[in-house]
Ligand SMILES: Nc1ncnc2c1ncn2[C@@H]1O[C@H](COP(=O)(O)OP(=O)(O)OP(=O)(O)O)[C@@H](O)[C@H]1O
């Protein structure tokens with residue numbers, strides 16, 4: 011019995027007509043379901059080109075039927091009427107389309123868990139808001155959402171009457187959406203991949219974000235297929251990679267770089283977190299090694315955005331729901347987060363459009 015991954019792998023052999031890229035990497039393969047030798051696949055095109063649709067459909071059917079254990083292949087190709095592209099669905103060559111009202115979307119990723127992705131996302135969001143930007147923060151960590159705790163808010167969002175959109179919560183001047191707001195009592199989420207993609211897409215499209223200068227996206231840990239598909243679901247303008255010095259030296263950062271490159275998302279740079287701590291005697295102690303993030307950034311020719319030391323205040327800010335940028339605006343970590351936010355602004359306002 012083939013798995014969903016087997017199906018996706020087989021579909022990678024189908025090229026988008028007229029392009030060298032395959033339909034999976036374009037992000038147009040939406041739902042995949044397998045049961046008793048029957049496979050059903052949903053493809054969403056943004057063009058109304060009937061010939062392309064037919065070619066993709068027959069290409070998919072041939073690829074699916076060639077898989078061991080597949081008896082029936084049902085391929086449904088969805089297309090807009092009259093050539094109108096739908097916002098939020100991908101167009102070949104440029105990934106998912108921009109969401110109206112959201113100027114820039116930036117993802118924060120890392121190869122491993124627990125390196126401080128959510129901490130960096132929350133603090134950068136607050137730092138950008140303090141710099142006068144309209145900011146949203148989207149927690150894409152469906153299985154382990156930590157933004158509600160870190161931003162100190164956990165309520166059920168209301169729904170707009172006019173168009174049934176979720177109203178984001180607000181904290182420290184940042185609009186927020188997280189699976190944590192929609193779950194009851196920390197119940198675990200057990201969902202299949204396509205469900206998660208759909209939820210994330212709704213978190214971008216069906217949330218009443220209003221006008222935003224920046225939407226930061228806190229990705230789940232890892233740089234595997236799931237994260238890759240998320241990057242294709244959300245229209246990203248740039249990616250930030252968070253690492254510890256040790257993780258960088260293990261080559262995990264390179265996987266993050268690879269992931270963003272695969273989906274043509276510009277890498278805005280590396281943040282090295284937990285770089286060192288200062289002992290009570292004032293000595294700099296490099297627990298996780300020295301300058302791994304900086305060295306890797308130089309090797310890969312991508313910007314190094316800054317190093318963040320280990321600080322009790324950062325951990326405490328996360329646990330208390332008031333990021334250090336807000337609770338201790340004059341501290342060294344607040345200053346470093348401010349500098350990173352400034353670099354993102356400089357890169358994106360020059361490069362975004
Ligand atoms: N520079 C730092 N100094 C002190 N504590 C930190 C620092 N960075 C992160 N932490 C703490 O480390 C823990 C893990 O951080 P965080 O949750 O941000 O990591 P993550 O990469 O998002 O994890 P996950 O992979 O689970 O999503 C948190 O308790 C956070 O407060």
Ligand SMILES: [Mg+2]
Nearest residue numbers: 127128151156
């Ligand atoms: Mg996290």
